[in-house]
Amino acid sequence: MKPSIQRSIAMLFILLPVLAISGQAIFLADQKLQIPVQQVVITGYDPRDALMGHYLNFRYDWDNAASQKPHLPYLPANGRFYIPEKNSLALEQALRDRAKQCKIAYQIIAHEVRPVDLLIDNKPWREAIQN
Amino acid sequence: MGLQQKLTHWCNAGIITSSQVEAIQSYESGHAKTGWRYGLIFLAVLAIGVGFALIVASNWDAISWQIKLGLHAVINLGLALWLINRYDRISRNIAPDMVDVPLEIGIFFLWVLVLTFMALNGQIFQLSGTAEELLRVWFWITAPMIAWFARSKYILTPFAALLGFYVFYEIDHFIRLIYQHELNWLNYAYAVFIPVLFFCAGSELQRHHVKLLLGRIFIMLATVFAILAASTMASFTRWYVPESDMVMRTLPYALMLAILIIGFIHPRFILPEQKTRFQLLLFAGGIILLPGILPFANTVFSALLFTALWLGVGYYGKRENEVKLVDLCVVLIAIRIYVAFWELFGTMLQTGVGLIAAGVILLCFIYASNRIRLKLRNWSQT
Numbered sequence: 001m002k003p004s005i006q007r008s009i010a011m012l013f014i015l016l017p018v019l020a021i022s023g024q025a026i027f028l029a030d031q032k033l034q035i036p037v038q039q040v041v042i043t044g045y046d047p048r049d050a051l052m053g054h055y056l057n058f059r060y061d062w063d064n065a066a067s068q069k070p071h072l073p074y075l076p077a078n079g080r081f082y083i084p085e086k087n088s089l090a091l092e093q094a095l096r097d098r099a100k101q102c103k104i105a106y107q108i109i110a111h112e113v114r115p116v117d118l119l120i121d122n123k124p125w126r127e128a129i130q131n
Numbered sequence: 132m133g134l135q136q137k138l139t140h141w142c143n144a145g146i147i148t149s150s151q152v153e154a155i156q157s158y159e160s161g162h163a164k165t166g167w168r169y170g171l172i173f174l175a176v177l178a179i180g181v182g183f184a185l186i187v188a189s190n191w192d193a194i195s196w197q198i199k200l201g202l203h204a205v206i207n208l209g210l211a212l213w214l215i216n217r218y219d220r221i222s223r224n225i226a227p228d229m230v231d232v233p234l235e236i237g238i239f240f241l242w243v244l245v246l247t248f249m250a251l252n253g254q255i256f257q258l259s260g261t262a263e264e265l266l267r268v269w270f271w272i273t274a275p276m277i278a279w280f281a282r283s284k285y286i287l288t289p290f291a292a293l294l295g296f297y298v299f300y301e302i303d304h305f306i307r308l309i310y311q312h313e314l315n316w317l318n319y320a321y322a323v324f325i326p327v328l329f330f331c332a333g334s335e336l337q338r339h340h341v342k343l344l345l346g347r348i349f350i351m352l353a354t355v356f357a358i359l360a361a362s363t364m365a366s367f368t369r370w371y372v373p374e375s376d377m378v379m380r381t382l383p384y385a386l387m388l389a390i391l392i393i394g395f396i397h398p399r400f401i402l403p404e405q406k407t408r409f410q411l412l413l414f415a416g417g418i419i420l421l422p423g424i425l426p427f428a429n430t431v432f433s434a435l436l437f438t439a440l441w442l443g444v445g446y447y448g449k450r451e452n453e454v455k456l457v458d459l460c461v462v463l464i465a466i467r468i469y470v471a472f473w474e475l476f477g478t479m480l481q482t483g484v485g486l487i488a489a490g491v492i493l494l495c496f497i498y499a500s501n502r503i504r505l506k507l508r509n510w511s512q513t
Contacts, residue, residue, distance in 0.1 A: 022207070
């Protein structure tokens, strides 16, 4: 095989994963910044799934009056949201407080509900657990 | 004795000439300097890397998602470009199968970094996929890179094992997508044909003197998988084959026949030094497929199949002078015979006399298998 062909193949193989994942990140970042954010009330938050560690598992309450229902043929019943480990305790306490309303801010990307943020009493969770 | 003393000694003994002594000395001194320099560069880069990682880790939550992604992309891209550059330089100077340690470490890091970048994407954009899907995409997207660049067994062995797993997985996934239900007969088709496929891939790599180590690993994995599959699946095969479906019932045998013809009648496909291993592979395949065509299957039959398989493996071990393999065969056959004994006479355990008899029989088995093992070991050494 010619060295020039060999070099081209090597470049293709090594850049393929790097550029593909970077491209995905750029595409998702663009969607995140462009697509409008809606909110949905979440309920039934169990203690976080021990196996998944960093994820909060919840149920969407699409029929709640405070929820913004998207026009999708299929609405997911459950969802999960990534939480940094060091905030988990404070967040868990906030979520267990029944007086507080919890919502997920979401976007519709590729006909899928994609969580963007967790809101506690209409405040982003980082802000809410500081108070 | 130091190198200098050794060289003087060899020179005095007439083994090497004084000009060779000088050449060796200059080579060694040049190398020693390079070694130190690389060692110090490595330490400095490591210190910078660890320090940087610590700063990032302690401020992880405070860093905006754009910076996290941007930084990761830059690291990945930078490493990829460095690897291309390094590959360019070394491919002209070293043999295709020689390992360049910095390149190997770099490839390994890039392999891992692609995965962490994907995980970071999932974390930041709250993607709903599972870890299983993430690993699957990661493997396939990086597979050409690893197959092309990696040269050491430390990367190529796990890579080949993962490749075997994901080839299964994809075929299974594809079939389920088409037929919308499980086709258990495929399990044993995998157990026969995927190892054959791997064997042929390995053999082709060796024939063309490309990626020789990967070729060897493919062949080794194919043989190990076929033997393991035959050990565990032979007794179940009968239940996997749908009685009514004659096409599915005969297809694996037709394919097996085709492989036999390719392997033996057309010698171009199998290298002479791989012939014994290929025979072993086909033998294992035959053991897996056999219960599918025979009208009976019971405990004694499956014990006999297992014993036949490991006798075959033992014969291969003896032919290739692999003593440990012969030992393993004797032990496994002894255990299987003992298990078969309990499958037939398990009710003996209900009485005290039965328990004593079982213990005595087990001791006899241990003694007999040890004797046979030693005898075979002597036999294979002579």
